[in-house]
Amino acid sequence: MSSHTATSQPTGGIHWRNRFGWLSVRLGLGILCFLWLLPTVGLFIASIRTEEATKTTGWWKALTPLSEFVPVRSHTDAEQLDDGRYVIRGSLAEDEGVQGSELGETFGIRSNLAETFTVGETIDLGEYISSRAGLTLTINEDYTYEISSNEPIELSRGQNIFIEVTTPPSFTTEHYRKIIVADADSDFGIGRAFLNTFTVTVPATIIPISIAAFAAYAFSWMNFPFRNFLFIVVVALLVVPLQMALIPISRIYNTVGLKDTYPGIWLAHTGFGLPLAIYLLRNYIGGLPREIMESANIDGATHFQIFVRLVLPLSVPALASFAIFQFLWVWNDLLVARVFLGILPENQVLTAQMRSLLGTRYEFLHLLPAAAFISIFVPLIVFFSLQRFFVRGLLAGSVKGG
Amino acid sequence: MLDLIIWLLEGILSPFVSVLEVIFDPLVVAMADSPALQAVFAILFGVGALVLYFWGTNAFIDWILGDQVSWIIQNRRKRERVRERIRPWFFVGPSLILLFIFLVFPALNTLDLSFRNETSTEFVDIGNYSWALQDPGFHESIRNNILWLLFVPFVSTTFGLVIAVLADRVRWESLAKSLIFMPMAISFVGASIIWQFIYDFNDTGEQIGLLNGILTALGGDPQGWLIIEPWNNFFLMIILVWIQTGFAMVLLSAALKGVPEETLEAARIDGAGEVAIFFRIMIPQIISTITVVMTTITITVLKIFDIVYATTGGQFGTDVLANLMDTKIFRETDFGRGSAIAVTLMLATIPFMVWNIIRFRREEKFR
Known part of the structure; x- marks a missing residue:
């Protein structure tokens, strides 16, 4: 399109303006795509970082080494040097707490790290800690330390030195493993929840489609009293908030014994999904050519035969698009599942499980991204592989009919 | 009965x-x-x-x-x-x-x-509604619902339109559209987790939320994005905008492709700039689709629940009607008040319901 406009504008000045427009279109769109993708990328990165890393630093720092301050306690026994000074000598690198790690260039002397110093500096401890008056501390480049004084040193406890320790960035699939294969009674396993979600989602997608397809056919091609009135009721029901239905339905479920059962939640999702399904499918089925129906009628086919042999195969795009809609909606639903499947742990669906993980915030923060990523994985696959249908269905329902 | x-x-x-x-x-x-x-x-x-x-x-x-x-x-x-x-x-x-x-x-x-008491055993007339009129929590929810209604449909549609127009001019159109559309497939709870890594707030020390990471890197103080009233509402709305923009974009993009090329070409020959073409030709041509998109998103926004429920739980002045109703019914087991809130929500959707029917009838005439 841009090349098209460029060739239709012959003069040089306008050409340059187009050139600029060409660039800003790409840049603008690129930035928007980047912004839209960023949160999801962040989640993915967070899901493969180590627990330590996720809990202490931002996901955008995944490639920088992790640095933390580890306390090392100095010795307490001093020796007197020839020049009369007293010193405590030791090496940070040999301390058990940091052995094997790479030491950084910064250290502190108080646990709140209110002030930090660079390795190689000599500092006056008394300036910061009153009980250490007269002592100086030196950290040498080879991470040996010296605490020295002109007076004899008598320390009841060693001086804490907080030395920066860096660990190289590392990634792990441990969280995914933990989440998927966790045993049934651990509170973060989602294997069972994954299966539950499937058990809810598949029938809750297929049932409304079939029921709605029959209704949509009747609304389009069969004659019966109140046909238009009933269809308008369906259109009106599109905007009823489903939250309203939760109490009355759960009361009825309690009496008849559908509470916390799969058939119960299938029916509920079917009921809530029907208005959109009938509306979309009627738009499509009603738009099929009249001649086909008439010729089939003349051949003596009953409505049932026409529907099964002719209309269903022709309506595959519309059926598929609603299927994706309903699938995503049910898969991602939290509210309906919470009310109709109850809070029993063995009935939890993915969203409910994630919601309870989310409630614990920092304790399971490292597992949360992996859980979220697993839960969005299936819808993303369904979505990307059937995107064409999805878009077509949206258009059929919201722009002009058919 | x-x-x-x-x-x-x-x-x-x-x-x-x-x-x-x-x-x-x-x-x-x-x-x-x-x-x-x-x-x-x-x-x-x-x-x-x-x-x-x-x-x-x-x-x-x-x-x-x-x-x-x-x-x-x-x-x-x-x-x-x-x-x-x-x-x-x-x-x-x-x-x-x-x-x-x-x-x-x-x-x-x-x-x-909604005309009965907590346990639905007694008739209380309009008691629940007069309670709602005085309840600060209800006022807050109404205010927030209105904020959501003003912000989300407009911003999502605008972004959707801009992206549709831009994407139409590049060769990687379908890739760009898929990326923008992708959040539609993600659950509200999943989205809340995703955005926690953007909004997270730490009083001191290292930040694990991107926004505060940027802010502190620039020398600012970290902010509790989901705590500061009333701005936290907007940060929650951004999550929904992120999800809904793809929906707006798909419909608007299809409508834009329906604008006849000759009209645009004629305008260009007459010397109209791209901006003028956008506002004077494209928008008037697709205005009906824009209304459809806005209405659909508006209905979604009216019923918004999951995002608030999964992030702040309605605390810090972010409550909305659907979440307040949920709290009343499932946490406080007050069926009367919960139902009154539900009825309010339903009344709010009636104009859209009527509009939906009118639009349907108009379309039927063209069949």
Whole structure:
């Protein structure tokens, strides 16, 4: 399109303006795509970082080494040097707490790290800690330390030195493993929840489609009293908030014994999904050519035969698009599942499980991204592989009919 | 009246449940040690029952009102007419029954409950509504719902339109659109987790939320994005904008492609700039689609629940009607007030419902 406009504008000045427009279109769109993708990328990165890393630093720092301050306690026994000074000598690198790690260039002397110093500096401890008056501390480049004084040193406890320790960035699939294969009674396993979600989602997608397809056919091609009135009721029901239905339905479920059962939640999702399904499918089925129906009628086919042999195969795009809609909606639903499947742990669906993980915030923060990523994985696959249908269905329902 | 409906609905559902108890439950119990097998069975069961119903009812009336059983109605013509008059009801029947059970009846019932006390045992007149009028929590929810309604449809549609226009001019159009559209496939809870890594707030030390990471890197103080009133509402809205923009973009992009190329070309030859073309030609041409998109998003926004529930739980001045209703009903078990809030929510959707019907009728004329 841009090349098209460029060739239709012959003069040089306008050409340059187009050139600029060409660039800003790409840049603008690129930035928007980047912004839209960023949160999801962040989640993915967070899901493969180590627990330590996720809990202490931002996901955008995944490639920088992790640095933390580890306390090392100095010795307490001093020796007197020839020049009369007293010193405590030791090496940070040999301390058990940091052995094997790479030491950084910064250290502190108080646990709140209110002030930090660079390795190689000599500092006056008394300036910061009153009980250490007269002592100086030196950290040498080879991470040996010296605490020295002109007076004899008598320390009841060693001086804490907080030395920066860096660990190289590392990634792990441990969280995914933990989440998927966790045993049934651990509170973060989602294997069972994954299966539950499937058990809810598949029938809750297929049932409304079939029921709605029959209704949509009747609304389009069969004659019966109140046909238009009933269809308008369906259109009106599109905007009823489903939250309203939760109490009355759960009361009825309690009496008849559908509470916390799969058939119960299938029916509920079917009921809530029907208005959109009938509306979309009627738009499509009603738009099929009249001649086909008439010729089939003349051949003596009953409505049932026409529907099964002719209309269903022709309506595959519309059926598929609603299927994706309903699938995503049910898969991602939290509210309906919470009310109709109850809070029993063995009935939890993915969203409910994630919601309870989310409630614990920092304790399971490292597992949360992996859980979220697993839960969005299936819808993303369904979505990307059937995107064409999805878009077509949206258009059929919201722009002009058919 | 309502009692009669309830009695009727229970009557419809009870035989269904009995069948389940006899066939479905024992088999599920038998497969207790393999959840996967249970899942497959449950799925097959649900689908099988459906096929059986539609195939069965049609076969049944074809048989009982067919030529083999001609003694019921002697006249062949009349028999056929009766048969074809009954058949549509087998087609629409399940839909109508389910719609009645799950949408029409609950609406009536909620209306009734909203005039009763917490446990629905006593009639309290308009008590719940006058409570709502004075309750600060209700006011806050109304205010926030209005903020959401003003912000989300407009911003999502604007972004969707801009992206649709831009994407139309590049070769990687479908890739760009897929990326923008992707959040539509993500659950609200999943989105809340995703955005926690953007909004997270730490009083001191390292930040794990991107926004505060940027802010502190620039030398600022970290902010509690989801705590500071009233701005936290907007940070929650951004999550929904992120999800809904893809929807707006798809519809608007399709509408834009319907704008005739000759019109645009003619405008260009007349020397109109791209900006003028956008505002004076493209927007007027697709204005009906823009309204459809805005209305659809508005309805979604009216019912917004999950995002608030999963992030702040309605605290820090971020409550919305749907979440307040949830709190009243499920945490405080106050059915009267919860229902009054639900009715308010329903009343708010009525204008859109009417508009939906008008639009439908207008479209029908063009069929």
